[in-house]
Amino acid sequence: MSEQQRFDVWQAGPAYERHMGRWSRRVAERFTALSGHADGLRWLDVGCGTGALATVLATRCRPALVLGCDRSERLVTAARDLSHGPVRFAVADARALPVPDGSFDAAVSGLTLNFLPDPAEGVAEMARAVRSGGRVAAYVWDYAEGMEVLRRFWDAAVATDPEAAELDEGRRFPLCRPDPLHALWTRAGLRDVWVTPLVVPTVFTDLADLWSPFLAGQGPAAGYVADLAPEARDRLRDTLATSLPEAPDGTIPLLARAWSVSGAKP
Template identity: 65%
Template sequence: MTEQRFDSWATGDAYELYMGRWSRLVADEFVAWLGCGSGLRWLDVGCGTGALTATVAARCRPRMVMGLERSTGFVVSAREAAPARASFVVADARSLPLGDAVFDAVVSGLVLNFLPSPDAAVAEAARVVRPGGLVAAYVWDYAEGMAFLRRFWDAAIVVDPAAAALDEGRRFPVCRPDPLHALWTKAGLVDVVVVPIDVSTVFADFADLWEPFLAGQGPAPGYVAALAPSGRDRLRDTLRATVPTRPDGSIPLTARAWAIRGRRPALAVT
């Protein structure tokens, strides 16, 4: 098994069931935290199914917002529910097909850790934003704060110690405050701030938690898909035994993301 094999994201429906419902909650908190005014030009890098793009359109009354995504399947899903003033482009975050200083704000949600060169992506974001413009992003806290994934990998390692090599908390060290801050400062951005965003992830029952792991898309579901049926059953039963369950069967957990923002330095007045 290879790490890269499990990082595929291709279809919007599977993503929505597994992660999209929670990513929308974080997107709303993130955009509120940015506190941007109306009439700006926005770029959403790695827009996925368009959750963050839609939130910007709803909350910020932008002049325009462009979503950029390398997965054609995700772009199809995003276009189907596209808000007004939004457009979508298939492209790579590490080499944006855009001119310099085009946007007022460049944002990204839950993407940086999946890029082979996140520093290149942040540098590109800094290039296409205007002087004084905003570059901001958020990623899951896989190591500690993303509870349903943390419990999943802890259970997987009990059943299969080799699963430790695939644990997203281990694989994605960039998803912590200090590495994120270093990425932004390396790109020449200033006034850099990192904050946690916590949202509630309440699952209706264990099936609501477990079944998205069977879709085969993303690191943890990809790992489940590669297991033999007996191994999958052992993992399911181990996970079931570890999650907190209310009398009505619901499972109350929380998810933490780390959000970061900075600005391209303004032009010096001469």
């Protein structure tokens, strides 16, 4: 495992909820609202994490079934506790889904694709699981520009420690842009491919609300913080604080943009 991959860890459900879960549910709602869906479909949620997307699918899309898969047993356990409706979960790798060929109407993945060792392999496996005419879709954070809390975090980290640039998700995940996503779907043989932005507000009550999730050790940014000496950690927090906007009521209003990509299986 590389030094970069060592920080790509999402394991603890409660810590993930504090860090990204609250925003991932909002972007999942935007994703499911992009176009109309027939009732009674069978959905496959790949890299389901704590079940944010699966729960929204169950609530909004009237599915016959949602099957969420994630390789983390701890996240799957959290997902089972948080979800309801016709939703089931399985511990499984995105590159080896435990489902027959063509057994789902749609395969989707939220905020996971860029963490796969081989995203193309993951997309191919999603396409395998979907029937002819079904859709394969995913969304990922725009780390380079649009996911403001992480963009400001890494800019502050590099300002205080130039070596942090090697861990910056904006640099590490060039896939998370419209053209690379479109190309990945097209190379997978999917048709009618489109890419669109999903933007949600991320308003923090104060600096503590924004900063404390970075102390939980979940994901690349928090993993980087966990490795810092206390003095360096405080310096990073203070540098980040100077870059943040503040509303009259003391809240910190930021935006989070993800890119969604979708295509149909021939």
